Amino acid sequence: MHVQQGRPQPGPGPGPELGLGPEIWIRGPVALPEEPPPSPGAFRPRRYSWVGVCGGAGVSTLASVYGGHDSGREWPGPADPPSVLLVARTHAAGLTAALNALEVFRRGEAPHGLDLDAVVLVADAPGRLPRPLADRVKVIESVIDVYRVPWVPSWRLGDLNGQPPRETEALARLTGRSR
Template sequence: MVMRSVPAEGPGVAHPGQPRPQQQGRPQRPGRTRQQRALSGEGVGWVAAHGGAGASTLAKVLGGTDLGCRWPDASQGEPAKVMLVARTHADGMRAASRALGALREGRHPRGMELVALVLVADAPGRLPISLARRVRVLRSVAPVRRVPWIPAWRMGKQAKDLPKEVFRLGALAGTRPAEAGEPR
């Protein structure tokens, strides 16, 4: 399932959920039009809703483009399809909500498609009830995929065996995990 919303005119936002920056550079001469490039139909981009969300790790393990905390840039030929990544702690879910709000308001590049909101566990075990409720709210707005706690990633190491959720996420993204191991 791909979430599409009404795109904003002009360039994308520098950071999901933040106001659009003003354009800089020389004004266009009358009669000249700026050449518009479209986002790439190839690959997937990983957008972090906040620092430390896990987008870089997922891009490294599953492939795709690590976009950091910004929407894809057509001038760089970046992917139209994005996975928005957030941790499951309260601040992470608030950041995800802000980014989804920006999508709903059309503050994103033309042609961008949200494939899923990826929630990466911030700790082992179950979520507290208040955070589990927040996941349900987010799920009502966008497709949500969960990545469980992976202790090896905390230490910056490759996981010996990746959980099945990571393989499913790779299938959704159209990629395969780079790390060895069968799904648990």
């Protein structure tokens, strides 16, 4: 219905003879779902932003293997998933950086709206961690969930096509990329 000088005028859409205007005014807007609704009981994995706390943490590799947004060493932007997985290598500098990033969240200094879900520690070398580094990992584990990623020789060579390591099954479930 078009209104001109206070008088209803017939316009496009059904109902002008009743003075009702376009059909949308009668029944309201029709919202089409962007995605089909999940079936009852269906698990829908959460999307994550991978954030590296040290150089060479493996953010791009993890995002390629497990899905999610590769934030590099920056905080996710407004259009990125707000659920954050902090990523660090298991060397001394990486573990210190992870502890510092946890402190940023604890003090409320992380960008508003971000949700820290876990820390992902990527092995910096094959084999067991030396005791001082293992002790730092325990400190991190005492405040947040930690997922460990072992040394993967094929990833070092750029081959990301195989199955994720068996030791990362919990991380694969978290990100919805389980076998």
